[in-house]
Amino acid sequence: MRNWKVAAVAATVLAMVFAAGCGGKTETKTESKDIKIGGNFEMTGGVAQYGQSAANGVKLAFKEVNAAGGVLGKQINFVIADNKSEPAEAANATTKLISQDKVVAIVGPAASGNVLASIPVASEHKIPLLTPTGTNPKVTVENGKVKDYAFRVCFIDPFQGTIMANFASNDLKAKTAAIYVDSSSDYSKALAQVFEQYFTKNGGKIVAKEAFLQKDQDFKSALTKIKATNPEVVYIPAYYEEVSKIIKQARELGLSVPMLGSDGWDSPKLVEIAGAAALTNTFFTNHYSSQDKDPRVAKFVESYKKEYGQEPDAFAVLGYDGGLMMIDAIKRANSTEPVKIKEALAQIKNLQVVTGILSMDANHDPIKSAVIIEMKEGKQTFRTKVNP
Template identity: 65%
Template sequence: MQKKFIAIAMSTLLMAGALAGCGGTKQATNEIKIGGDFELTGGVANYGKQAVNGIQLAIKQANASGGVLGKQITLVLADNKSEAAEATNAITKLITQDKVVAVLGPATSSNTLAAVQVSQDNKVPIITPTGTNEKITVDNGKTRPYAFRSCFIDPLQGTIMANFASNTLKAKTAAIFIDSSSDYSKGLSQSFENVFTQNGGQVIGKEAFLQKDQDFKSTLTKIKAMNPDVVFLPAYYEEVGKILKQAREMGMNMPFLGTDGWDDSKVVEIAGAAPLNNTYFSSHYSSQDTDPNVVKFIEAYKKEYNQEPSVFSALGYDAGLLLIDAIKRANSTEPEKIRQALEQTQNLQLTTGIMSVDTNHNPIKSAVVIEMKDGKQMFKEKITPKL
């Protein structure tokens, strides 16, 4: 009888503990945890840090306005160290241990491709602010249900720069110099070549390098001998700066064309101002844009960080706004409902333009071409894609 009484008492205590645990969980959920899988150290850490700055600003503003669904948003960061394997580890931790409702990041295409399958397997939305490779949202012709982005995709950038080379610069020949270790670079190279040749141009040579290479003179000598009208260099700022510095020292004065991987102030520090003259790249917005949404963002960013925002900051900010808007419209923190709301995004005003999400979970919005003059970015052209 005594044993039975003890058993009943223990059972009652366990139930009480379980109920207390449930109550504690409810109290603890007065926040919405969002994950950030970003390059905080390593070769492209500047991209990750800038994107995180933008995201944190968007979250701070939302929290100051009363939060979302009556709750405060918390950004839980994990450093992927600018490596694909670490990007997989980071998102796994964020989802399985930190229990985030969605993940923002990574910044680069290769790292996002490494992380995206984990989000699909766990049915948690992932939004990359700056990963532009097509395969991030579409796998073997099928849209990945939980993968989204706030930047346009590589084919659009390749198309923009190929058309710019043909129509604005009147180029007839081009050489392509790619980072063979980067999915981003390879994807852009293909889209540029396709459109440039369709326009009647000729790609007269292709050369490659590896990320973290230091000396490019041997390969640049081969490109110089081709004497192309333009050189297409789809790569990230560190290598771009070194390549342009060495190319100009070798007397290669033809236009170099690039994409949003160039869009970082460090490229000027690395290359110097003069070597960047006669170069052009595509990007997502221009700080010279007089759009009130751009002006408002730049003012807020400067006040918060005492520095000019980069395009990665702007896209990080937009990714934060996109996710916050989706959670509001979903009226829920359930990942599946957030996914559905992201998919239904239409005509959302962001810093980089009005955005709608297409059937492949890619944004439909405008792009710009920027010219470098004496180390400063100058707005050149704005392109709005046909819907």
């Protein structure tokens, strides 16, 4: 009888151990059902328009892949942290996503300054970071050294600065130009430097250089000085909030020459603040045009409008492309290990995304095209595409 009881107890213990083992495995499967990707974006603050658009693009890409069955049999869980449009907060958001949310990769931030503040944290923890829109060259390469865990979706500032200088010289036939730069922005200063370099190389002359600061409201004094030099074009590489006011005030002063700019102009608020009439005869470099005849562009625009009720800007399409690049990397890595995802991002080749076919170069920058947008009656119109 005692032997029977002992055997029964032993059997019960074994059953409990086995059940516990099975329970542990089931729990592990539950925990690994999804793939956590972080989103570090400017959801509030000075450039919230950019961060929100980019985040919406990423979300749409992940929503579509999840609806199609996910990646590696798992759903992508996109966890967004708000960096409040501030570098210090961007670093904090990166720490939170890695330490608390346990993400395996990060998409964002949107603004170069916030990206630069986030990369050291991501690199220290060996988590790949892919910015959709950080165009500053230092995002991926600094002091001649490629940053192992940093990648981007967009072209870099020297590329768009060169394109606009060539457009001013070759298409607009301008021989003189004025530059109005945001001296509080590395983005703006870098673009101005490249534009000046290539415009003068083309035989042009810079007749005026003026500066402003972010959040300035009155630009008429500097614009009056610029007007007095009779430039044939004015280059304003800055963000839409100040640019829209600058253009409005320039037109009020009778400065009617072409105004040229960069991808930072791309926002519906540009027209809202400047007014459609003031924007006549303005041009800026951008990452895509919704008027591109490529059917992939039309499909994306339709899907984005259906999801968010508005037309996507360049930040939205680059966010979407960033989502596609991350999906592609995880698939090719056949793993959710951050190091393997990083390696797969570096090896992207001939990937079809909305903005074209791209390959990653040795500096972790994509080789891709750019477009020049002309504003007509308050609407963006496709002027030309420039290949690298």
